[in-house]
Amino acid sequence: MTTPAQLDERYGRGPRRRLPMVLTIAAAAIVVGVFGWWTWQGSADTVDVTGTGFRLVDDHSVTVNFQITAPTNRPVHCIVEAQDEEFGIVGWRLVSYPASEKHSRAFTEHVPIVSAATTGLVNSCWVS
Known part of the structure; x- marks a missing residue:
């Protein structure tokens, strides 16, 4: 008989x-905390770029206008490039900007080109 x-x-x-x-809840809290920290840290270093225009100066250069929104007091580096009508890169330039108190800044950069360009843009920016 069963008791x-x-x-x-x-x-x-x-x-x-x-x-x-208790151990399961603690482990879950630690995992959520670590992923939350990684997400916040990754988004804290993002740089947003808005292209505001470009101008073909001559057969050898393009001017690219853009605005960056980046974390304050951090240096920013950007790759600015010119492309032809088939989206091939015909010129590019790496530019570095010193740390600044301003959150948003506007820039104009000249990019040397090797053949006819139809557009100028910012490929990417990052903080260091």
Whole structure:
């Protein structure tokens, strides 16, 4: 014959052990905290770029106008490029900007080209 204590143990109605539950909750909290930190840290260093125009100066250079929004007091580096009508890169330039108190700044950069360009743009920017 089955006793009430055996039935309680079989169907989980007996005394519960809290240590595994507490450890599981603690591990889940640590995992969520780590992923939250990685997400915040990654977004804190982002640089947003808005192209405001370009102008073909002559057969050897393009002027690119753009605005960056970056973290304050961090140097920023950008790759500015010129492309032809088939989106091939015909000129590019790496530019570096010193740290600044301003969150948003506007720039105009000249890019030397090797053949006819139809557009100028900022490929990417990052903080260092």
